Amino acid sequence: MNVVFNFAGWLRRGMCLAVVFTSLCGFVLSAHGADSAVQVQLDTKKANPRAVESLTERGILRDYRFAWTSIAQAFELNSLDSLEGAFAGDAKQILRGTVLSQQRSGFTRQYLNQNHRLEAVFYAPEGDVMELHDTAEYELRITDGGKIIHDEHVVMHFVVLMTPGADRWVIRRLQAVPQS
């Protein structure tokens, strides 16, 4: 039997395969989102009526930083997964709502170069809630369809209510307020 070696067909199929693989590689490489460090400083001197223990202070610092890293990731990747763990109650619900509507609208926002100056102003007698005021500085960038439509250095003030969860402090309320 005569065998006709269809080189052109073979080459074409091979190239198709290569294109598929290259696209997949590109997709994977592009999935690695940027993760910039979040700076947080905490001042607990004004906390009352209960003083903030050093272990709690460390916990607040760690968990607040994690919370903002989560917010940044969730809003940049339009992913709800990042919001698990760091938030509870209304704060979680509002953030989820924001991400969901952002998914529908198709744009993303990035919080870059975050710097938070956190001040504990109220710590409940039984230690079950802490109110903090955050003066946050960051670069807010909004991107729609790959195009940056807004990029601004922002100084924002937040009132934050944090409560102890199973193994960490979680944000129960995160509310931006005008500078007083």
Place this chain on the structure above:
Amino acid sequence: MSTVRSYSNPIPILAIVLVALAVHGPLLLMQLPSGSFDANFHMFFASHYAHHWFNPWNEKWFGGFSQTTYPPLTHQWIALLSNVAGLKMAYMLVQLIAVLLLPVGVFRFARIWVDDRAASYAALGSIFLGSLAFLVYQAGQLATVSSVALYLNALPYFYEWMTEARGKSLIKGIAISLAAAAAHHVTLIFGVVLFAGPVLWVALLDARDERVSGSVSGVLSRAVVFAVAVGAGVGLVLLPYWLAIIQHPIHQIPIPHDSRANFLLNSTTAVNYFVIPYGALILALPFILFRGAASSRLRPLLIGFWLTLIFGLGGTTPLPRWLLGRAFEILTFERFTFWATLLAMPILGTLAIELLDRFQSKAAVALSLAAVSTVGAALWWLNANPFRPTATTNVQPVIAFLNRDGHDAYRYITLGFGSELSKVSIYTSAGSVDGDYNSARLLPEMTHYGSAQLTNAKFYGSAGMASLRAMLEHANRYGLKYIFVHDTYYEPLLTFVGYRKIETFGSGEITAWSKDDVPPAHKIESDAIPPPWQGLLWGILPIGVSFLAIFLELLLPERRRVPAAAGVPVRAENPERHFVA
């Protein structure tokens, strides 16, 4: 066509494949293997590839493990097909492809040793092997079956390359061998000795006796070229696997497996691992011995068969332990029995044609009965054997529980679930510290004891329970809050270590237990996480070589062999008989 004439011709390969389809197609469509030991394990791996093709780090088992510790080809094919057919049916399809490729491989492999007619009967016989039914429907060893099917298809190219120096055979042989390695590395490693060894030996005999055009030195040098190329290829295609195994060699305490037992001391084990896989083939053993020894060309095959048979007997003889050393305690030996039956098929093919030539229809009926009873016994044994996997449990409530109310923020284990553990893992977003793949375990609570899955802890006696205790002792460290129990045996321990029954599913069949002070699970840091480039390699090369093998088979077809000139003498000592068929 008269009956006599119909028996005197080779059975067309298409007909053999159709018979395989007719026998195994319905069983696979009925999803019979879904209750096998490893089916859920394969689907679990495939499910991960379906969601994270280029990220082999899977956090659903062992608090995180790398899937580069198991060759990915079959799983990736299931993952690809699952987009169309769903996960379970995709598994069945891939298994069906392997089952259909097997008689083709046996046919092509047998033609190295015997003529087309005997080879065709060998291929037909392979469809009814008890060992095949055992591996497919009871053990669920998809990768082993797929790999050996590919490997048997690669070996004739190896032989052709050695004896005829055909470049096309070299390329195709290498590509299919790499695909076989990408399906199951163990098959390839042992195949080098047990399958390729006899092929090399017969090629040398053929060269020496001038039955082929190549010289002895030519055969040897080409064998080296093939081996080097395949070795390098396997090194590259499975590079992340080798890196993982070098970084974390398997140092865990050996886990007992009944295929390593002495069958003489345990009748049930003997039935399970010898009688059922061999079936009616046991009756042909004397013929295999004498006919294999009678022909110099068949002797390499006989030696290969005997060695594989001895390995398949596990701990019945000390030979595997002596030859394998520590690897004896890691391997399971039912696959050797499967390979042994495959190696016996060419000689069995000659028995079939001799019987048919002599007894015609009577022989046909007897052989058919033997074949059907062998596969039938293996299927009957699925439900009759005491090793059978636990009866299918409805794990849906467990999955639903884990996926609601933030329960997936914690880890879980199942107890008494058997292979259903993998099913839970596939469909829940929660992670477990347990898992159904021993070689990927790195947590000391599991590797320091001679037991396998925590879900089967009691079957490993004190070692299993010690491993479970060690894990529960560190429940808080791993965020192990939920335990699902399908065997009241475990309830006392859970009670005494502080777990509390919180829910009951399926009329009390399964209970959910929780420990109140366990914090949410945190990511477990590990040096076993493959870097992204390994993920890319793993996602591209193994599936890539399988595509390559398919393309090469399609684009470089074989020349049709002329039947009269194709046969290699069944018995070289009596060349006149070669033309009788």
Place this chain on the structure above:
Amino acid sequence: MKFILPISLVVATAALMVLGLFIGGQARGTVGIAAGSAVYTPKADNAEQALKNLLADVQRRNWDRALAAVSKSSATDKESFIQEWTGSNGSLRSFSALEGFESRPLHITPDEAQIRVRLHWATPVGPLEDVRDFRLIREGDVWKTVLPKIQVPNVPAQVIPVTYLRWDLVSGGAADEWGSRNVDAPHVRIISMNAVDSAEGAVVMGEIVNEDTVPAFVNVNATLVDSAGSAIDDETSFDKINHVLLPKQVSPYRIDFPNISLKNVKSVRMDEKATLVPASADPVIGVMNQKIESDVQGKSVLHGDLFNQSGQTVNISHVIVSFYDNNAKVIWVADGYEDHALLPQSSEPFAVEIPKSVAPKVQNFHVVVDQYSLGRS
């Protein structure tokens, strides 16, 4: 070659199989699966082999063959023999499997032998050991085991009035308003703590009390901290504590740190966790006749009887003991599981071993009993 090779292969196979019986046959199988029967069992022509055969048949639950190895002079019947080895009433023994045994002859004459056997049981709560002495006699050319009469507990029919007392927990839904369903965790307190080095590593132990008016699930965690302030290891009390404490109940706790010496430890951070759990005040198990004695092996052992004062069967009881020195300081915490069920209004003996190094210092002890009852977890 036509005959030599097949004959050689058959001979080699047979030889290897025979060798396998003597060399390679130790590969362990999985426990709990019906194991079938052995093709070959050595003849009981000496006392030790006879006992080994009997125990091997017990392991395989091959009762007829096992009973055939028991002397007719034994005061036992098949039912009580099986019950002795497989347990009853959902006891720990009924969940256990005889995993292995080691025998040591104590006394052998041509017609009689006394053999001490260390039995290794695989149980749901971990491996347990049991030491038993067996008497064997020669009957013809084989040895047989003489078993003593097995006492099966017999509880008379009776009516036991019980005032049940339990706490149920109604937990709020996830959608509850913040702070509206506030139930505090129970208040528990560690009342003593002591850290010592043992042969296995560092041990932190003491006692904890539930000071609240509701039941508490308690767990004690300890973190060993080095001189640099970093944690060396953290472990929990695991099963060396009674996890559910009723109001004002005291439990010992022990936390083991295997392979760690206190020499490297600067401080120990204790962390007791308490959560509210549903609980029942029954059954009440009294601990009677507690005394420290030496056993047959010369070890110091705390003996006593567990007396089930309720009307329900306690399937598995777990005894936890804190031992005090003359300053009332906890110097050791030991525990043990009872392998017989506690029937209503009946007693079962228990024994807890005291380490050699601790025994001379023990002045007092406190025993608490945790329990598991089938279907009431």
Place this chain on the structure above:
Amino acid sequence: MHRVLLICAVLCSAACPLAAVAQDLRVPASVTAGDDVTIPTTGSGKATFYLVGPGVSRKSEVSLGEEIRLQGQELWNAGDYLVLVCSDICNSGTFYVTAAKPASFAFLVHPSRVPVGQSDAVSGVAFPFDQFRNLVLTPVTVSFQLTAGNKPLFSKQVRTENGAAWFRTASGKSAGLLQVVASLDDLSAKRAVQQVASDPCNLRITGQRIPIGVLVQTEPVHDCAGNVVPDGTIVTFSATEANGKSTVDAPIKQGIARAQIEATGATVVSVASGVVMGNELRIGAKP
């Protein structure tokens, strides 16, 4: 890299032919949660409008020169809102939504159970929220009232500071339910604290010989203020005789704890509950 892209984007936009004429954007400085807002625009042509705030990320087409209407339900959540209108270029404006008047409380009271007669043992914190669950930061006066039975125990008016008002006080003298109410105008939130007996006081036992040993029981168990110690509280009976010691951890049921002890010889029975010890009882040997 991002900056380069931004500059490129800006340059590209500038170079493009103008599709719509330039617009101007004036947003209100502050809005009360739930109120509708209109944003006037200037210019002509079509533009893309973005609203970026807490709980909302909206993108829509608008016609320049017309007012952009933001419905109250888009502005439920207090916080900062960014408005962007993009045609050839993007114009932005920011405004704050502030909480409306209080409509509910988050009222946290601790502990849920408290022993009687303890100072600074009960505390509460109230956070007023508006109807959209925004924290009200404008100071308001919250009234806290504690009553045991019908008897008022404590009352205090506290002005919120940073949105929080709190109190702390001692527990009452007798066991029972303590009702804690926080109120603000016509709003109120109720919580309950269970006041429980303190540690047992004057723990006394009596005993008698029975056929199987000794039956011992406590007198009704009270704390030092006369409150009944709750049922379920564990009382430990220890009986010491010549051949050993017996102990029973028995729960109080209907005010009394009782236990049977297997003791045949002369026995000394002692009793304890938690860390409180009671009297000792000597019972003679079985006759």
